[in-house]
Amino acid sequence: MFDEPGVRAGVCEKLARGDEAMMFLGIDVGTTNCKAGYFGGSGRLESWASSPTATFRTEDGLSYYDPEQLWRTVAATVRQAREACPERGAVLSVGITSMAEAGLLVDRSSGEARSHVIPWFDPRSVPQCEALMKRWDAAERFRTTGLRASYKYGLFKLLWLKEQDPSALENAVWLSVADYIAYRFTGAPVTDYTLAARTFCFDIARKSWDGEAMSALGLPRGLFPEALPSFAASRPIRGGSFADLGIPDGTPVYVTGHDHLNAAFAVGATRKGTLFNSMGTAETLIGVLEEKPLGQAEYDSGLAYGIHVAKDKYFWLGGLPASGGSVEWIRRLIHPEPLPYEELEALVRQAGRMPTGLLYVPYLSGSGAPQPDPHSSGSIVGLRLHHERAHMLKAVLEGIAYEMESIRRAAAKANAKGLEGEGEIIAIGGGTRNREWMNIKANVSRSRIVLPRMPEAAMAGAAALAATGFGYFRDETEAGTAFGGGQADTIVPDEELQRQYKAVYENKYLVYQELYRTYQALTKDVSAGGG
CATH class of the missing domain: 3.30.420.40 (ATPase, nucleotide binding domain)
Known part of the structure; x- marks a missing residue:
């Protein structure tokens, strides 16, 4: 961390001179592809690479990611991006974002994987989810976690693993995908609030693991890693293993959390009244709100809630699986x-x-x-x-x-006035290339549709959050200005x-x-x- 004013002043002086010798690495581990990019001090993307995320199936048809294969893919992608980078400055910080609900068990003593990585979309834990929610009150659980029960969440994957082998959870830690990749860099388990909140076992108001629920389910203490804000969820690299990538010992590696929220951060969709729209095979709409107790209105909305990467903010999220x-x-x-x-x-x-x-x-x-x-x-x-x-x-x-x-x-009914229309929606993803679709979206929503000039927003958000946590930027506004990439186009609704x-x-x-x-x-x- 840049805690000393003199160090901070030195960095600002280099930034003012346009010195690009300092680099920030952003890593995005997605369902389909793993991506890595090196960013200069001004937020400019210097180089990046992408590799497919290999999905496997067990003999009985369960989908999974192989932990070692996933790590090798990430390391190779980082190396490809480094080799393509015209500027070979030292990396000051590493930020890692990923799909939200996928995860695995890791042995705390040996560091070896205890399970394969269970993808968010694998439905193996449907029976565990249905059985538990017959015992638990759905609305009460929502007030604690911000979520409606779904087989996707880590808690139900853990219950499935426990049923397969009751000893599997002993002396083990559950790591989301970004946590695991950071662990391979640093050897220390840590997660951020946004990923912790997608387990269905995290109290978002208290920002702590739900010990009462864990005890009721017979889950061991220490099953989850320490959870911290996205700006602070870091551990230093040790052992000199990554010098060839320009990452020296002591470089902090940040778990920057949920990929949708990282992307929203990168494009500046953290302002009140501005919505973030990610358009892919599935589509999500995300808004920012102040932290507050969740009640019946929020539950009735059908939306999911959680802790945002933006400081002291919550988010609401709604999605369409087949957009x-x-x-x-x-x-x-x-x-x-x-x-x-x-x-x-x-x-x-x-x-x-x-x-x-x-x-x-x-x-x-x-x-x-x-x-x-x-x-x-x-x-x-x-x-x-x-x-x-x-x-x-x-x-x-x-x-x-x-x-x-x-x-x-x-969302407007449950959370905030002023979302009824004539606002701003920042949209990213493949669907934004269809101008006719964007015109329809603008007219239905009565909103300006802003299309930012940023092809890999989640990866950029990871680098920006890590740079901010490191102290290179004073706050998220300064980071957003550097990494935002400018506005490519705006679609204005027709009266x-x-x-x-x-x-x-x-x-x-x-x-x-x-x-x-x-x-x-x-x-x-x-x-x-x-x-």
Whole structure:
């Protein structure tokens, strides 16, 4: 840490001269790819590399990551980025972000993995989740953790491991993926609040592990690592093993936490009233709020809550499991060969400027907030003979936008006035390349859609958070200014289209939501009958 004013002044002097000899390393361990990037003192990305995250399956069909393979992939990716870096300055700090709920057991004495890495998406722990929630009060648990129960969370993975081998948890520590990679660098277990809060065993108000729940479940003390803020969750490298990467002994390695929150930090989506929208196969909407007790209104919203990487802040999160997944689905259906994205966008324009009037329900992989239900299914409502593939494609984009608007309205009702419209949404991800989709999103939400110039926001956020924790930047505002990368484009809503989409949303979409329970009962009955 740069605790001494003289050291801080020296760093500021180098920054003022534009000295790029100092570097910051950001690592993002994702579901699909591992990425590493070297950033200069001004926040400029000097080089980066990406490698696939190899997923394996057991003989009985369980998905997993091999811990040693994962570590080798990260190390090789860091090395590739280093070799491509034109500036070979020493690394001052390392920041590591990752997928949130994946994790493994590590032996505290030997440092060896006790289990493979269980991915967030592997459903093996569904029985443990369902059994426990028959005993626990869901609303009370939400007030402690900010979460609704899901097999994804670490607690249920641990209960699964315990059932396989009761001794597996003895003298072991549960590490999320970012924790594990940091552990391989430093040999010391530590996590940050954002990852701890995704275990379903962390009290977010007290910022501590829930010892009462652990005792009730027979989980040993010491099962979880020390949890600290993202700016402080660091340990130093020892042993000289990484000198070839420009990382000297003593370099602090930070667990910067949940990848979505790191990305939000990097693009400046930590201001009140500004929302962060990550658009991939799944889509998430995240907002910032002041720390506060969680109650019935927050529970009824269907949203998830947790501790933000931004200092003294909470976040709310709502998501749609099949956003980009819906686009890929319709893309395959409307043409024998999947249409190139340029042609796809041109096809949307053929449907005209105005709303289609169709209602696509985007629950191909279940629904999220405000009515979470993993068993829900999708549909297209309102089809007539005159509708063509252009209308169906545009309807899919509209339906996704309506769903994300329902998440935003749920958040506004539960948490904060001023999210009803005419705000700002900072969006990243593959979907942002579709201008027609962004226009629809802007008009449905009545918000400016800001598209930042930052291809790898989570990785940049990890580097920025580590640089801030190290003391290179005075605060998160200064870090955001350096790493933010500027604004690439802004989509402004159209006044007439706003009115048209508002009418469709309120007269059709909200009516559908009122009929949701009946609709779901019908589809389940059809499925049960073999339809």
